[in-house]
Amino acid sequence: MGKSLKSLSRKALYVLQDEGFKPFLIRSKNFVTYRVKNRGRVEDSFYKDILFINGCDLPHPQRYRVDHQMEQLEAFGMTCDKAFYADLTLDQLKYYRGFVFYRCPILPVIEEFIKQAKAQNKTTFYDIDDLVFDTKYTDQIKYLDEMSKSERELYDDGVNRMGKTLKLCEYGIASTKRLQTEMAKSLKDVFINRNVASERMVKYSLAALREKRQDDKIIMGYFSGSITHNDDFKLIMPTIVKLLEKYDNLYLKIVGLLDLPPEMEKVKDKVLVAPFTDWKKLPNLIHSVDINLAPLEDTIFNEAKSENKWTEASLVKVPTVASNVGAFKEIIKNNQTGILCKDAAEWEKALTSLIEKPELRTKIANQAYDEVIKKHVTTYSGQGVVDFIASKLRKNFIFVLPSTNVSGGILVALRHASILKKHGYDVTLASTMRDKENIIHENEQLNVIPFSNLNVTGHVDTMVATMWSTLSCVASFYNCDHRKYLVQNFETDFYEYTKPERALANTTYSRIPGIDYITISKWCEKWLTEDFHNQVKFAPNGIDLSMFPSKKRTFKKDQKVKILIEGDSKSYYKNVDESFKITDQLDREKFEVHYLSYNGKPKRNYRYDKFYQNIPHSEVWKIYQNCDVLLKTSILESFSYPPLEMMATGGFCVVRPNDGNIEYLKDGENCLFYKPGDIDDAVAKINQIVSDSSLRDKLAKGSQKTVASRDWLKIENDIVKLYT
Numbered sequence: 001m002g003k004s005l006k007s008l009s010r011k012a013l014y015v016l017q018d019e020g021f022k023p024f025l026i027r028s029k030n031f032v033t034y035r036v037k038n039r040g041r042v043e044d045s046f047y048k049d050i051l052f053i054n055g056c057d058l059p060h061p062q063r064y065r066v067d068h069q070m071e072q073l074e075a076f077g078m079t080c081d082k083a084f085y086a087d088l089t090l091d092q093l094k095y096y097r098g099f100v101f102y103r104c105p106i107l108p109v110i111e112e113f114i115k116q117a118k119a120q121n122k123t124t125f126y127d128i129d130d131l132v133f134d135t136k137y138t139d140q141i142k143y144l145d146e147m148s149k150s151e152r153e154l155y156d157d158g159v160n161r162m163g164k165t166l167k168l169c170e171y172g173i174a175s176t177k178r179l180q181t182e183m184a185k186s187l188k189d190v191f192i193n194r195n196v197a198s199e200r201m202v203k204y205s206l207a208a209l210r211e212k213r214q215d216d217k218i219i220m221g222y223f224s225g226s227i228t229h230n231d232d233f234k235l236i237m238p239t240i241v242k243l244l245e246k247y248d249n250l251y252l253k254i255v256g257l258l259d260l261p262p263e264m265e266k267v268k269d270k271v272l273v274a275p276f277t278d279w280k281k282l283p284n285l286i287h288s289v290d291i292n293l294a295p296l297e298d299t300i301f302n303e304a305k306s307e308n309k310w311t312e313a314s315l316v317k318v319p320t321v322a323s324n325v326g327a328f329k330e331i332i333k334n335n336q337t338g339i340l341c342k343d344a345a346e347w348e349k350a351l352t353s354l355i356e357k358p359e360l361r362t363k364i365a366n367q368a369y370d371e372v373i374k375k376h377v378t379t380y381s382g383q384g385v386v387d388f389i390a391s392k393l394r395k396n397f398i399f400v401l402p403s404t405n406v407s408g409g410i411l412v413a414l415r416h417a418s419i420l421k422k423h424g425y426d427v428t429l430a431s432t433m434r435d436k437e438n439i440i441h442e443n444e445q446l447n448v449i450p451f452s453n454l455n456v457t458g459h460v461d462t463m464v465a466t467m468w469s470t471l472s473c474v475a476s477f478y479n480c481d482h483r484k485y486l487v488q489n490f491e492t493d494f495y496e497y498t499k500p501e502r503a504l505a506n507t508t509y510s511r512i513p514g515i516d517y518i519t520i521s522k523w524c525e526k527w528l529t530e531d532f533h534n535q536v537k538f539a540p541n542g543i544d545l546s547m548f549p550s551k552k553r554t555f556k557k558d559q560k561v562k563i564l565i566e567g568d569s570k571s572y573y574k575n576v577d578e579s580f581k582i583t584d585q586l587d588r589e590k591f592e593v594h595y596l597s598y599n600g601k602p603k604r605n606y607r608y609d610k611f612y613q614n615i616p617h618s619e620v621w622k623i624y625q626n627c628d629v630l631l632k633t634s635i636l637e638s639f640s641y642p643p644l645e646m647m648a649t650g651g652f653c654v655v656r657p658n659d660g661n662i663e664y665l666k667d668g669e670n671c672l673f674y675k676p677g678d679i680d681d682a683v684a685k686i687n688q689i690v691s692d693s694s695l696r697d698k699l700a701k702g703s704q705k706t707v708a709s710r711d712w713l714k715i716e717n718d719i720v721k722l723y724t
């Protein structure tokens with residue numbers, strides 16, 4: 001039996017032993033109903049702001065702290081979902097910016113979830129509405145002393161496990177000041193978001209108000225909520241008995257679990273009893289009384305309790321008399337929206353006034369109603385908690401990719417994403433090819449979600465288009481502060497003339513309102529500015545030298561020189577056909593030809609000794625290091641990575657110059673250029689490198705100087721500035 005199942009079994013046993021069979025059935029039904037209703041609640045076609053993780057199976061607490069807070073957030077523009085803690089999966093991490101754990105006891109999945117949330121720069125909050133996260137507080141509950149040893153161990157274990165989860169989180173949300181004070185001892189910052197009524201509570205309360213009360217009776221109501229409140233009622237019991245004896249038309253209605261003490265036997269005929277009722281019917285029950293009683297012992301534990309009883313009574317215009325403790329003291333305006341009492345004398349005075357003065361009951365009830373209806377309802381009270389949560393969420397980025405398949409442009413986007421994540425930002429990759437598997441790039445795990453049917457309702461600070469085909473996706477989302485277009489090439493020329501994609505790609509460069517153009521190529525910066533009149537931000541491209549270890553090439557006479565051709569045979573601008581025309585002119589007794597392609601396969605007329613395809617980027621260095629000379633014949637490149645990678649491993653490059661690669665390639669300094677289309681010149685340049693050791697020494701020094709200047713570690717801050 002797993003730990004969580006054992007804990008659940010022990011909890012069930014405690015309820016059965018302590019509260020009897022009927023409450024056990026009720027709680028079991030609540031638990032099963034909750035699990036059935038909420039299983040599969042989270043849909044991965046959404047990207048939202050907050051996921052509430054509910055650790056409580058009782059309907060009343062989770063309704064106030066999960067459902068009502070969700071309603072608050074939604075009413076003020078922050079989207080959210082909920083999940084039951086036992087159903088939580090690590091995959092849900094990628095679909096939300098932050099997580100609110102309500103009364104969640106520690107479980108292995110909870111601990112791992114929070115650990116990974118922090119690693120992914122997601123924000124974690126702990127929410128609670130009672131001081132039940134440390135036994136130093138719960139030890140103040142007198143009723144717990146009546147438990148057996150095993151029952152107490154079970155209870156304390158649950159308290160301690162909630163405390164462990166709380167301490168793993170970064171921030172807190174509390175329902176009262178005392179909770180805020182105690183939670184702040186373990187968390188960075190804690191916000192008070194008081195319990196408030198939902199829209200449906202108001203609806204049912206307004207319906208209850210239309211019902212008429214009995215005019216011949218004055219009924220005091222005590223809505224205990226829990227058997228542990230017996231000690232609270234004892235505070236006012238002598239006063240209640242005295243008043244019941246004094247006034248013939250005065251009655252006491254007890255709702256919930258309350259032991260009737262012997263002292264009240266003489267007035268038992270004036271005690272009305274009602275069982276726990278569904279919350280939708282509770283307004284009718286409260287409305288049936290004339291005075292709401294809310295006594296509380298003055299303890300730290302009780303100071304942390306919420307003012308729910310006052311809120312619920314005020315909604316149906318029933319005045320509340322409460323102990324001058326905790327949230328009641330903080331919220332109730334004495335003699336205006338309720339009456340606060342410190343001792344028995346004040347309780348007797350307050351109750352006598354309300355019993356004898358119906359106009360006073362009406363006045364206080366109306367003032368309390370006016371206060372609650374505008375300040376203590378979800379739709380009017382959520383801005384504070386929304387602002388608090390928003391202030392703690394990390395700035396988030398969504399990079400929209402055509403796919404996660406390896407290519408030069410995708411690798412640059414992944415590098416930028418991993419740099420932003422490394423610098424503390426929340427980064428997500430959205431793939432239009434329905435990719436869902438997360439990527440580990442440069443030791444950073446990057447979340448991947450499928451873009452197909454994705455509904456981004458959560459707030460996004462910055463969405464990034466990475467290829468021309470993704471720009472329309474980025475432009476379509478409304479809840480986004482910034483939209484950037486990472487231009488890495490003139491993709492118009494990726495397509496042959498008359499292809500419709502040429503015009504479509506070209507339109508994406510035409511000063512689209514709301515789009516910020518950024519690039520890693522000086523050549524792209526030039527034509528975006530001069531030809532399309534855009535304002536462009538530039539940051540240099542780089543290389544991770546740790547991924548491309550260098551090895552000196554020897555060019556021994558008894559060994560063949562290995563020529564590496566790199567490029568997709570299907571992409572005409574890669575011009576791979578020309579590479580093989582060049583190598584066909586080499587003496588195959590002295591040369592080997594190796595071909596590396598990420599996508600396209602060799603054509604039938606290609607002559608090669610080894611072919612590599614779909615090689616993980618982390619393994620590419622082995623292919624470069626195993627070869628001596630890279631032959632790169634692309635017609636069009638924005639920033640050609642293969643020559644830089646080859647130079648980093650100590651190899652040499654013969655390259656056809658283009659607008660993209662001349663940014664860092666210098667003929668005779670770190671590579672040799674051949675005349676475009678001149679096969680003989682390319683063959684001559686390869687042979688020159690093989691035969692001239694002094695030239696190789698010069699090119700090697702120039703190459704190492706070039707790659708050192710392009711070290712990602714040196715330009716990370718430039719990349720961050722590109723996006724922030």
